[in-house]
Amino acid sequence: MKAVVLEKPGDLVLKDREMPVCGNGEILVRVRACNICRTDLKCATVGQRDLVYPRILGHEIAGEIIEKGKNVIGHTVGGRVHIHPGISCGVCEYCKKGLDNLCDQIKIMGFNFDGGFQEVIKIDQQALRSRVVNQINNENLAYEEISFIEPLACCVNIQDRLKMNGNSVLVIIGGGRLGLLNLFVAKAAGIKNVILIEENKERRNRGKALGFNAVFSGSEPDLKNQLQMNSNNQGVDVVIPCCPGAKALDLALQILRKKGTLGYFSGMSRDDTFYPDINLIHYKEISVVGSYGCSVKHSRKAKTLLESKKVNVRPLISHRVKLEELARGMDYIKNGDGYSTIVVMN
Numbered sequence: 343m344k345a346v347v348l349e350k351p352g353d354l355v356l357k358d359r360e361m362p363v364c365g366n367g368e369i370l371v372r373v374r375a376c377n378i379c380r381t382d383l384k385c386a387t388v389g390q391r392d393l394v395y396p397r398i399l400g401h402e403i404a405g406e407i408i409e410k411g412k413n414v415i416g417h418t419v420g421g422r423v424h425i426h427p428g429i430s431c432g433v434c435e436y437c438k439k440g441l442d443n444l445c446d447q448i449k450i451m452g453f454n455f456d457g458g459f460q461e462v463i464k465i466d467q468q469a470l471r472s473r474v475v476n477q478i479n480n481e482n483l484a485y486e487e488i489s490f491i492e493p494l495a496c497c498v499n500i501q502d503r504l505k506m507n508g509n510s511v512l513v514i515i516g517g518g519r520l521g522l523l524n525l526f527v528a529k530a531a532g533i534k535n536v537i538l539i540e541e542n543k544e545r546r547n548r549g550k551a552l553g554f555n556a557v558f559s560g561s562e563p564d565l566k567n568q569l570q571m572n573s574n575n576q577g578v579d580v581v582i583p584c585c586p587g588a589k590a591l592d593l594a595l596q597i598l599r600k601k602g603t604l605g606y607f608s609g610m611s612r613d614d615t616f617y618p619d620i621n622l623i624h625y626k627e628i629s630v631v632g633s634y635g636c637s638v639k640h641s642r643k644a645k646t647l648l649e650s651k652k653v654n655v656r657p658l659i660s661h662r663v664k665l666e667e668l669a670r671g672m673d674y675i676k677n678g679d680g681y682s683t684i685v686v687m688n
Contacts, residue, residue, distance in 0.1 A: 345460035346668045349396050351389050356666050362464040369417055369465045369475070370409040371425060374485035376458035376685045377402035378668075379493065383675045385453070392453040400458030400685070401427035401451050404488035407475075408462070417475060422483075424491045425458070425465065426474040426641045427451040442472065443499070443637040459668055461687060473638050480649040486662070486684050487648060490655040493520060495636035495644035497527045500607045502640070503631045504580055508532040511573040515560070515594060516585035517545035519658055519681045520608070522552060524582055529553055530652040537572060539565075539593065542678075552657060560593050569597055578602060586611040592618035598628055606632040655682075662686045 345359045364370045382399045384390055403425040410417055417423075430437050430445035437445050451457040465475060478488055497520065506512060512533055514521045517540035528536050538554040540546045546557040556572045558565055569578055577599030583590040586608045594604055595618060610618075622628060636644070647653040660680020663671040665687055674683040 343461040344665055345398050345456075346665060347396050348386055348399055351385075351387055354386060354669050354672075356668075359460070361462060364409045364411045364464065365466075366411045367413050367467040367470065368411045369407055369414055369470070371403075371405040371423060371463050371465060371475075372408045373400075373403060373405040373458050373461060373463055373687055375404045375489040375687070376400040377486075377489040377493070378671050378675055378683045378685065380675055382452070383672050386672055387676075390453065392450065394454065397453070398456035398458075398460050399452045400460075401453070402489050402492040403427070403451070403458035403463065404478075404485040404491075405458075405463070414470070417470075417477070422478040422481070422485070422488070424476040424478060424488050424641065424645060425451070425463070426472075426476060426495075426636075426638055427457070427492060428472070428635065428638070429455065429469045429474060430472045430638075432471055440639055441637060443635045443640070459665065459685060461665070476641055476645050478645070478649070483648060486659055486686065487655050489684055490523070490658070490682070491641055491644045491648065492636065494523050494527065494647065494653065494655070495640040496520070496607075496633070497524045498640045498643050498647075499636045500524070500582060500605045500631070500633035501527050501531065502643075503633055504582075504603060504605050506531070506533055506580055508534055510579045511535045511537070511576055513537045513539060513569070513578050513581045513594075513597060514554075515539045515581065515583040515590045516608075517542065517549040517554075517557075518584065518678070521584040522549065522658060522681065523653075523655070524584060524607070525549070525553055526653040526655070527647070530647055535573065537569065537578075560590075566597060580605060582607050584608055588613040588616050588618055592616070595619060595622040595626075595628065598622075598626065600626045601628075602626065603629045603631055606630055658682045659684060 430442035582605035
């Protein structure tokens with residue numbers, strides 16, 4: 343079978359590998375689609391703290407069960423599935439509370455184990471015990487759509503923690519893939535007023551067409567006044583920065599009303615020339631809610647949103663590439679070309 347192996351940063355190699363053997367309590371999944379994440383790009387270019395080389399990247403996986411071993415219950419050969427990437431221990435304090443994304447011993451496909459940029463992936467006993475295999479019940483969902491479950495689940499995580507209501511005024515900074523997925527999750531939850539701040543004019547226009555109630559550039563001199571007018575003078579209740587820049591975090595703190603909430607969804611990239619005014623958290627009594635990845639329950643909720651058609655991700659599919667074209671797909675991500683690039687396999 344074919345696989346793209348990251349030998350070291352900057353060195354992606356297409357290789358022929360032996361087909362994995364399906365043992366007792368294991369299943370084999372033929373990968374049909376694997377979405378490319380910006381984290382994959384980071385791993386492929388500069389590395390990542392949990393990455394061990396050589397490694398097959400890819401953690402947004404959709405596929406079909408092609409074989410199962412003895413003692414595997416509840417999974418059917420031929421079944422269409424999403425693979426949740428986190429393999430948890432199941433016994434630590436966090437796992438027992440359903441917070442498996444915070445598991446002390448968590449291992450992630452595409453980081454600690456080989457991921458989805460290969461034709462067939464083996465799901466071992468520990469992964470099955472972690473409930474990583476999600477059966478897809480809507481046969482009308484394409485594999486490309488199924489591959490959005492992981493990033494969609496990350497958006498479910500932050501918004502579940504923010505506990506907004508229908509009247510909350512939500513601002514999303516960044517109109518890329520995750521900004522739009524956060525929009526879709528918010529609208530599915532009944533949030534009436536969701537506003538986009540995005541520097542790119544084309545993305546602002548596209549964001550408006552896809553459901554944002556208002557769109558603005560972050561550099562507009564009267565931005566705070568415009569946000570007031572677009573919130574019936576209520577002010578901004580919640581901001582989710584969906585980009586890692588320090589200036590985006592600073593903007594979030596500037597526009598939040600007193601007693602507002604910052605959804606710390608995207609970690610901040612280092613910038614030695616600029617530092618956010620975090621004292622505003624003190625002066626305005628801003629609450630900060632963090633989220634990291636997604637748990638199994640978030641993946642199941644994201645799956646339900648897709649299966650019920652409450653969320654439609656098709657408008658975000660910009661490029662499809664073959665496995666051997668993964669490097670080209672990474673370039674699309676690097677250049678911000680479109681929203682989502684997916685490796686699609688026969």
